Amino acid sequence: MEPSLDILSKEDVKKCINAEVLMEKLEFALADYSKGEDGGTQQPLRLTIPVDHYKGRQFVMSAFSQRENALATKVVGFYPENKDEPTHPSDIMLYNPLNGSLQAIMDGTVITEYRTGLVSAIASKHLANPTSKILAILGSGVQCTGHFNALSLLYNFDDVRIWNINIQSAEIAAKKLGKPCRVCTTAEEAVKDADIICTVTSTSTPVLNKDWVKPGCHINSVGAVKPKWQELESDLMRSSVVYVDSKEAACQETGDIIISKCEIYAEIGEVINGQKEARWHETTVFKSVGKLSHKKYIFIKYLNKLIYLYSQL
Ligand SMILES: NC(=O)C1=CN([C@@H]2O[C@H](COP(=O)(O)OP(=O)(O)OC[C@H]3O[C@@H](n4cnc5c(N)ncnc54)[C@H](O)[C@@H]3O)[C@@H](O)[C@H]2O)C=CC1
Numbered sequence: 001m002e003p004s005l006d007i008l009s010k011e012d013v014k015k016c017i018n019a020e021v022l023m024e025k026l027e028f029a030l031a032d033y034s035k036g037e038d039g040g041t042q043q044p045l046r047l048t049i050p051v052d053h054y055k056g057r058q059f060v061m062s063a064f065s066q067r068e069n070a071l072a073t074k075v076v077g078f079y080p081e082n083k084d085e086p087t088h089p090s091d092i093m094l095y096n097p098l099n100g101s102l103q104a105i106m107d108g109t110v111i112t113e114y115r116t117g118l119v120s121a122i123a124s125k126h127l128a129n130p131t132s133k134i135l136a137i138l139g140s141g142v143q144c145t146g147h148f149n150a151l152s153l154l155y156n157f158d159d160v161r162i163w164n165i166n167i168q169s170a171e172i173a174a175k176k177l178g179k180p181c182r183v184c185t186t187a188e189e190a191v192k193d194a195d196i197i198c199t200v201t202s203t204s205t206p207v208l209n210k211d212w213v214k215p216g217c218h219i220n221s222v223g224a225v226k227p228k229w230q231e232l233e234s235d236l237m238r239s240s241v242v243y244v245d246s247k248e249a250a251c252q253e254t255g256d257i258i259i260s261k262c263e264i265y266a267e268i269g270e271v272i273n274g275q276k277e278a279r280w281h282e283t284t285v286f287k288s289v290g291k292l293s294h295k296k297y298i299f300i301k302y303l304n305k306l307i308y309l310y311s312q313l
């Protein structure tokens with residue numbers, strides 16, 4: 001008999017996700033990745049296909065995880081000018097690692113939203129002041145909500161600020177958060193005295209300057225996923241303690257690292273493994289490029305288990 005193929009829509013995937021469980025899995029994934037070969041993961045650098053003719057690009061990310069016994073590929077687009085379609089369309093294919101056969105195809109947009117925010121939350125848990133009360137988010141798209149929801153699992157913020165280049169978009173995002181927050185007219189106003197700052201924009205030039213940031217603040221920067229693009233000013237990168245998800249990927253894929261020529265202190269996985277210090281009393285930047293498909297992979301395997309249960313109900 002032919003093995004069956006599960007096809008999961010965005011709604012199906014949403015029903016399967018439990019953010020707290022995913023956060024635990026992602027922490028293991030980051031730690032395994034930073035152990036190198038001992039971590040039991042295979043995760044080559046992702047393939048980037050420029051589609052300049054249509055102002056877009058596509059990333060193809062494949063990985064195998066021994067811990068989860070899972071093999072998967074995620075394809076994600078980056079079309080920042082899309083208006084009625086997602087700016088990051090994505091699909092994930094899950095394979096049987098025993099024989100390589102395709103088991104499931106699922107929407108990847110919900111997983112991308114959750115995974116990215118939760119990884120920034122894990123970085124914040126290690127690198128931000130544990131008593132953090134003020135959160136600033138620059139950018140008000142999908143990752144604004146993703147980051148707010150993920151960080152709210154760990155912190156009880158009493159002041160949340162949002163800024164976006166387009167203020168109407170920030171106002172819409174603010175209403176969606178389900179918690180009072182302040183829409184700011186400048187990025188400088190939004191980040192004043194903030195304990196944690198998330199930059200989640202599609203900008204190609206810096207939106208955050210060193211002089212605006214409170215010493216000891218923690219910054220999660222997830223945009224600028226092109227070698228010539230920057231989200232953070234070079235001076236800010238050079239004067240902060242910089243952590244990344246993957247040194248290999250960060251050094252090839254983001255102008256925040258390449259252009260600033262900053263020193264990378266550690267991968268966040270090395271902090272989780274106890275190999276490097278969490279210097280949370282200093283100003284820290286977690287530069288995420290989302291390169292780690294194996295993180296997604298763990299997500300996927302987890303979903304697959306739930307999908308199985310779900311299909312039994
Ligand atoms: N590191 C990672 O793992 C991941 C990174 N990303 C990146 O994170 C960023 C945000 O992703 P989404 O929220 O999904 O995208 P989105 O398209 O939903 O939102 C992008 C936001 O950036 C704003 N923006 C556009 N140009 C700007 C400019 N010049 N200055 C300031 N803001 C500007 C837009 O108005 C919008 O609010 C993107 O750069 C994306 O490629 C997305 C997913 C994973």
Ligand SMILES: O=C(O)C1=NCCCC1
Pocket residue numbers: 059076077078088112225289290291292
């Ligand atoms: O890892 C991801 O997912 C993405 N990374 C870079 C930008 C597109 C989405």
